[in-house]
Amino acid sequence: MSLEAFQASFLLASSADTLGFHYQKENSSAKILGDVESLGGLSTITIEPPKWKASEGTVLHIASALALSxxxxxxxxxxxxxxxxxAGMDAMDxxxxxxxxxxxxxxxRPREIYSYRIPYDNLAKDNSAAIRAMCIGLVYCKPNYLSKLIGVAIxxxxxxxxxxxxxxxxxxxALFTSYAVRGIEPRxxxxxxxxxxxxxxxxVVGTGHSVDENLEAWSEFEGKWKEYLKVRQIADGESKPKFPTKYGVRERINLFQKFSGSRIIGAHGYDATIIAYDAILSSESSWDEICKNAVFHGGAGNATGSLAGAWWGAIYGLSQVPKNNYEKLEYHDCLVGLGSKLYELSW
Structure with missing residues (x-):
């Protein structure tokens, strides 16, 4: 674990989120990639407001970190x-x-006891919970903190x-961030x-909170993930992931659509995390590739990008990323400061 890994996890989550948010109204991966190329490629883009603004994901990821700090x-x-x-909702303009x-x-209802508890909602499946939770894995990254990570993340x-x-x-x-910062092999x-x-x-059962409803809906997330691991042939946690000989944009999107619960790929908690993980497995140490595969696919690229960016940053740091992709980010100083603070708390 290093300070740079913690800071990079925050910065690159926001960098990828911002790139994805910029193109959120474009559903064609080819058009997005074409526009990036017309700008001179990712390495020439200076990600800076007001043109390049972060989405709700960065704002609420910061909110999670502030709570943890x-x-x-x-x-x-x-x-x-x-x-x-x-409080973060005040910055949603x-x-x-x-x-x-x-x-x-x-x-x-702020400051009321159990203000964090809301009723079960059968429609509340989207990716918003995931894209603000990566930093939880930074604080509770050690194996003996797993129970805390589970409870706080849920x-x-x-x-x-x-x-x-x-x-x-x-x-x-949160779990994958903890694995990334500990150096566990992504496979x-x-x-x-x-x-x-x-x-x-x-x-969840132990909390006694809407247990029957949660039990009834539990299998959807687990089933999607087991299906994906079977496709990649890594259910044993030891084998190297298997990819088709040709695995371009079209093949990738066709696969993602099989795991999606919406016409927008990456819109739910299960496919957002699957897409981000697939990008980690297929992109390895290339920042260009992680953005191409996790951000520029024409779906919820800000969500899948922020997840992959957080994990990738925790693995590889900042040395392989153009400085103009993160040095002028909206909230840059805040993100760096929170990375430092959570690094201190992780010990």
């Missing part, structure tokens, strides 16, 4: 997540937050999206996730 624990920490998410997020944050997601297909996305986001991550899910279910 208070060093509060238990219900007090979870209430702080709710308070910070509500022109960021187009989802209606589910707007609805449930509007019902949060509850951070349930604050606004009380459905397993959403909050298990938050768990995956192992998916199998490790599946092995952790029974503990996550045990936690």
């Amino acid at each position: 208070t060093t509060k624990t238990g219900d007090t920490l979870l209430n702080e997540f709710a308070v910070q998410y509500l 022109d960021r187009i937050p989802g209606t589910m997020l707007l609805d449930w944050t509007g019902k949060i 509850e951070s997601g349930r604050i606004t999206h009380h459905h397993p297909s959403a909050y298990l996305g938050a768990l995956t986001a 192992e991550w998916g199998a490790r996730l599946v092995a952790v899910l029974p503990r996550a279910l045990e936690y």
